[in-house]
Amino acid sequence: MPQNHIEYAVTIACGRQYACDLGIIEEYLKRRSGQKGELYNCNILELKKWCVPYTYGLLIFKEQELCLLQELISAGRTKAVELQKGFVTKRLSFVDFYNKVDDKIKTRLGVQVIHDIFHYILFYSVSMPYYWCSNIIMRAGL
Numbered sequence: 001m002p003q004n005h006i007e008y009a010v011t012i013a014c015g016r017q018y019a020c021d022l023g024i025i026e027e028y029l030k031r032r033s034g035q036k037g038e039l040y041n042c043n044i045l046e047l048k049k050w051c052v053p054y055t056y057g058l059l060i061f062k063e064q065e066l067c068l069l070q071e072l073i074s075a076g077r078t079k080a081v082e083l084q085k086g087f088v089t090k091r092l093s094f095v096d097f098y099n100k101v102d103d104k105i106k107t108r109l110g111v112q113v114i115h116d117i118f119h120y121i122l123f124y125s126v127s128m129p130y131y132w133c134s135n136i137i138m139r140a141g142l
Contacts, residue, residue, distance in 0.1 A: 006053045009133035013060050022124055024058060031056035040120045042113060044071070053130055061130035065121065072117070074102035087121055094118050 002008045014025045023038075031037045037056075045057040050067040059065050062084075069080035083100060086092030097118050098111070106114065 005134070005137060006055070008137045009053065009130055010055060010060055012133040012136055013128035013130075024060065024124070028056060028058055028060075031058070039124060040116050042109075042117065044068070044109065044113075044117070045120075059121065059125045061128060061133070063130050065125050068117075068121075072102065072105055072114075073100045074105065087125070090122070092122075 002011050010028055011025070014020065014028070027037045027039050031041075039058070041057045043057075045059065045068065046054065048054070050064075050071070052064045052067050053061060055061070055064065059068065065084060065087075066077060066080045069083050070077060073079060073083065083092070083097070086096070094115060098106075098114055101114055109117075
């Protein structure tokens with residue numbers, strides 16, 4: 001049962017068949033209860049400094065994904081949106097992605113972690129807008 005506004009939004013975002021098939025809700029519940037999850041996890045995915053909903057290192061909302069991309073490429077929202085479109089269309093290769101990552105981030109995280117993040121975004125990101133999910137909750141009176 002959702003415990004707060006963000007968890008209701010997570011439920012809405014993960015209610016699509018795609019997210020259900022990936023086991024995102026089960027992963028969220030495991031992490032929320034303190035259990036080790038099965039999906040990739042890295043502290044950079046927690047996005048604590050970006051003022052986006054905290055979802056235990058899972059990229060559930062589009063805003064989270066955009067913030068992560070902004071952090072990785074050290075650029076503004078416009079460039080992050082362009083990069084995100086590459087993920088959505090599945091036309092972005094790892095090499096293209098890696099070449100856009102800021103050199104300081106490359107040094108800090110290393111190739112393997114950046115590769116893991118690339119595949120995580122490519123295959124597991126639900127990427128529903130939080131504002132959209134939040135609006136549904138407010139309209140439902142929850």
